Amino acid sequence: MTKPLVLIVDDTAENIQVLGKILKGLSCNIAVAKEGKTALSIAKSKVPDLILLDVMMPGMSGFEVCQELKFDKVTKDIPVIFLTALSDTKDIIKGFRLGAVDYVVKPFIPEELLARVTTHLSMSQDRNTIVEQKTKLQNLIHMLCHDIGNPTHAIITVLELLKQNQLELEESVELIDESAQRTVNLLDVIKQFMAVKSKGLDTSIVDLSMSVGEAVKGVRFRLDEKEMDIIVNMEENIHVWAEEATLIHSVLVNIFTNAIKFSKNSSNIWVECIDNTSNTELIIRDKGVGIPVNILDKLFDVDACTSRSGTAGETGTGFGMPLVKQLMATYGGELKVLSSINEPSGTEVHLIFRKHNHE
Ligand SMILES: Nc1ncnc2c1ncn2[C@@H]1O[C@H](COP(=O)(O)OP(=O)(O)OP(=O)(O)O)[C@@H](O)[C@H]1O
Ligand SMILES: [Mg+2]
Known part of the structure; x- marks a missing residue:
């Protein structure tokens, strides 16, 4: 995760130094501005996670800066903590009215400042997560x-x-x-x-060759429709860590279905298994139309629209590959997809499993 960014706005170099020193203990990046205009331009371009804003500054006051921040769509949600030498309640209230989330009185007490900054940073991160999920x-x-x-x-x-x-x-x-x-x-x-x-899923030792056989049976009618076949070149009794039902019906069936969907009639699909020292790799190869880069880049993104009609007009949801990726990760394995739309076009899906070694 990227470190949060805290913007310190104060016209006094000494204050900036003191604040920088105190915040050093936190895992965050720091940006500084010595006057309001610079603060606004940094806030707009870098959108910090928190702003520590001095009230009394020559030119634009902290209050004016805060007002402008709250006015702009890009910066309005950035939490602002006022730094004030004034123990005047009127100013503190003014700060809150303008949208500040908190205030700290100078001279700073390091523990207090750290506690307030940490709380608001964590609230700001929670807010971002909620917005993302929404x-x-x-x-x-x-x-x-x-x-x-x-x-x-x-x-x-x-x-x-x-x-x-x-x-x-x-x-x-x-x-x-x-x-x-x-x-x-x-x-x-x-x-x-x-x-x-x-x-999550419970993984166990699964016979990979048998699972491939079952998945081929599951797509037999689709293969017949396009006069295609799946040519399996692997030994029997190869065992890997996975969960059998999802491996057959979600992972393999989806990859075979994709290969069939995006191949022309009478073309074949090849399955091969490589027994590496540290893992077992199953490769599914087709000579279909291939995947353009714009789809390949977003193949595992549930939110992206990757679904295309197959060569015979077959439809899909675009959820298949994100699910396959998720399942492979749950098995402790991984998934790689190589593809080319230029002749000779085609796609190679590599399913990399945790190996099970026979004693
Ligand atoms: N072997 C392949 N050849 C060419 N394009 C592919 C291949 N596999 C995937 N794609 C491309 O990636 C897209 C997303 O595949 P994915 O399996 O996630 O969804 P789908 O096949 O469209 O829908 P579903 O899996 O629900 O039937 C496909 O629509 C297609 O554009
Ligand atoms: Mg699919």
């Missing part, structure tokens, strides 16, 4: 409304056309089935994602 949740809700909204509207439209005898029953059933399936798939992936995030 944005993530909003994005998730946006995406849910969008992705569930589309197939639901499709169902309503098909039913409407059916009522008006403008569609055959068989075709309608097929269209409704497809849309309903898409909604259920989306909800399933989100549920899995939430479950892994909150509960």
Whole structure:
């Protein structure tokens, strides 16, 4: 995590030095300004986590600086602590009225200053986390409304056309089935994602070759649809640390499904296993359309929109890869994706597992 930034604003060099010395014990970066205008420009460009602001300064007073900070969208939420030589309650109240969160009286008592700065820094960090989580949740809700909204509207439209005898029953059933399936798939992936995030998983020793076999069976109908095959080149009895059900149905099935989705008809997928000294690496290779850099960069970002239609118009949620990444991390392993959209295009997914050694 990056260290928080504290901006000290005081016209007296000696005060800046004293404050700098006291704050040295905290794990934070320090910026300084000797007058109001500089303070405002630093605040706007660097957006510090906390500002220690002297009240009495030539030119702009601390009160004026605070007022301007609170006026600007970028700086309005930065907590301000006034540094005051005045024990005049009127000024302290004025500071609070202008939006300050606290005040410290000069000469500073180091323990008091440290306690106040620490409290406000930690409150400021909590606030940032809450804002981040709120944005993530909003994005998730946006995406849910969008992705569930589309197939639901499709169902309503098909039913409407059916009522008006403008569609055959068989075709309608097929269209409704497809849309309903898409909604259920989306909800399933989100549920899995939430479950892994909150509960974690119990890992155990899993037979990797057998899991690959099961996952191939699971995507057989998709392979047949595109006249494709998965060519597995690995020994039997290779064991790794994982959780079997999620490894087969979430990790492998998703990677195979992606490889099928983004390959042209009659192309194959290759699976190979490398037994390294410290880990076991499973490589899934396709000769499909490849992943453009803008998608590759955000492949594991739940909030980013990475989902594209497959070569036969297949749809998805864009949740698959973030889930795979999360699961691999839970198994104590990792995931790497290499891809090229230039000829010969294709994608390689490397699943790196913690190895299980037979005694
Ligand atoms: N093997 C691949 N070849 C080409 N593009 C890929 C491949 N794997 C992933 N992608 C790209 O990354 C995107 C995100 O993949 P991810 O598995 O996260 O979601 P999805 O496949 O779109 O949806 P879902 O997994 O829910 O069906 C895909 O839509 C595609 O654009
Ligand atoms: Mg997928």
